[in-house]
Amino acid sequence: MRDGFLSYRGYRWLWICSLALLAFIAVYLWDNPVGGRNGGTIVGYTYGGIATAGILFLMYYGIRKRAYYSKATTLKGTLSAHVWIGVLLIFLVPLHSGFSFGWNVHTLAYALMLFTIFSGIWGVVMYTRLPMNLQSQRGGGTMTQLLEQVKAISEDINRMAGIEGASKDATPKSDVFLGMLQRLDFTFKPSIYRSLFKKSSQPIDRSRMAALLSELPKEEQDDGLKVIGLLNKKRELVSRIQDEASSLTWIRLWLYLHLPISFGLLFALAIHIFSVFYYW
Numbered sequence: 712m713r714d715g716f717l718s719y720r721g722y723r724w725l726w727i728c729s730l731a732l733l734a735f736i737a738v739y740l741w742d743n744p745v746g747g748r749n750g751g752t753i754v755g756y757t758y759g760g761i762a763t764a765g766i767l768f769l770m771y772y773g774i775r776k777r778a779y780y781s782k783a784t785t786l787k788g789t790l791s792a793h794v795w796i797g798v799l800l801i802f803l804v805p806l807h808s809g810f811s812f813g814w815n816v817h818t819l820a821y822a823l824m825l826f827t828i829f830s831g832i833w834g835v836v837m838y839t840r841l842p843m844n845l846q847s848q849r850g851g852g853t854m855t856q857l858l859e860q861v862k863a864i865s866e867d868i869n870r871m872a873g874i875e876g877a878s879k880d881a882t883p884k885s886d887v888f889l890g891m892l893q894r895l896d897f898t899f900k901p902s903i904y905r906s907l908f909k910k911s912s913q914p915i916d917r918s919r920m921a922a923l924l925s926e927l928p929k930e931e932q933d934d935g936l937k938v939i940g941l942l943n944k945k946r947e948l949v950s951r952i953q954d955e956a957s958s959l960t961w962i963r964l965w966l967y968l969h970l971p972i973s974f975g976l977l978f979a980l981a982i983h984i985f986s987v988f989y990y991w
C-alpha cells in the first residue's frame with residue numbers, strides 16, 4: 712500500500728484521472744444546452760453514466776480484492792485506480808447535475824458517495840501508518856507465531872522460578888526472587904479492548920535491572936539476570952502483538968464503515984436512476 716497509490720502505478724492513475732477531469736470540465740463548459748446544464752441533457756446523462764460505471768468499478772474492487780490470483784491486474788494497481796477514480800467522482804457528479812443539488816434522493820446519493828470517498832481517504836491515511844509486515848501479511852501468520860513465542864517464554868520463566876516444570880533437585884527460589892517476579896511478570900490475554908486502549912509494555916531499563924539484581928541473594932543473581940532477560944523479551948513480543956492487533960482492529964472497524972456506506976450509496980443511486988426514468 713505504502714508504495715501503492717503514490718507509486719509509479721499510482722501516479723499513472725493520478726494522471727489519467729486528472730486528464731479525464733480536465734476533458735470533462737472542457738466539454739461541460741463548451742456544452743450550452745437549451746434550458747441550462749443539468750443531469751437531463753446529453754452531457755448530463757453521459758456524465759451520470761460514467762459516474763455510475765466508476766462507482767460500480769469501485770464496488771467491484773471488493774470482489775477483486777478477494778480474488779488474489781487474478782492475472783489481469785495487481786492488487787496495488789487496482790487500489791491506485793480505486794483511490795483516484797474515487798477522488799475524480801467528487802467533481803464528476805456536480806458536472807453531471809449542472810451543480811444543482813436539493814433535499815432529495817439524488818443529492819442523498821451524492822452525499823453518501825462523498826461519505827464513502829472521505830472514509831476511503833481516512834482508510835488510506837490509516838493504512839500508510841501501519842507496520843510494514845502487517846501490510847504485507849495482514850497480521851494472520853505472524854500473530855500466531857508471536858503468541859506461541861510468548862507462551863514458550865512464560866513457560867521458561869515459570870520453570871526458572873520453580874513454579875512449574877522445574878527439575879526435582881533444583882533449589883527453591885528465595886522469597887525476594889519470587890517477589891521480584893511477581894512485580895515484573897504478567898499474564899497476557901489478547902482482547903479487542905486491550906489492543907485498542909492499553910499502552911504497550913515498556914522494557915525494564917538498566918538502572919532498574921541493576922537495583923533489582925542487587926536485592927537478590929548472590930547465588931540467585933545469575934538466574935535473576937536470565938529471568939529479567941526473558942521478561943524483557945516477553946514485554947517486547949507483547950508490545951508487537953498489541954501494535955499489530957490494534958492495527959488489525961482499526962482496519963476492521965474502518966471497513967465496517969466504508970463498506971456499508973458504499974452499499975447505501977448503491978441503493979440510493981438505484982432509486983435515483985429509477986426515479987429519473989420513471990418520472991420522465
Ligand code: HEM
Pocket residue numbers: 749750751756758759760762763766804807808811812813814815817818820821824980983984987
Ligand atoms: C446512469 C446514471 C445516471 C442517470 C441516468 C442520471 C440522471 C439524472 C437526471 C435525469 C437528472 C436531472 C433530474 C432533474 O433535473 O430533475 C439528475 C440529477 C442529479 N443526479 Fe443523476 N443520474 C445518474 C447518475 C448519478 C450519480 C452516479 C449521482 C451521484 C452519486 C447522481 C446525482 C445526481 C444529483 C445530485 C442530481 C441533481 C439533483 C437536483 O437537482 O436536486 N446522478 N440525474
Ligand code: HEM
Pocket residue numbers: 766769770771772773774776790793794795797798800824827828829830831832833834835838966969970973976
Ligand atoms: C464511491 C466511492 C467508493 C466506493 C463505492 C468504494 C467501495 C469499496 C469497496 C466495496 C471496498 C472493498 C471492501 C471489502 O470488501 O474489503 C473498498 C475498499 C477500499 N477502499 Fe473504497 N470505495 C470508494 C472510494 C474510495 C476512496 C476515494 C478511497 C481512498 C482515497 C478508498 C479506499 C479504499 C481502501 C484503502 C480499501 C481497502 C483496500 C484493501 O483492503 O486492500 N475507497 N472500497
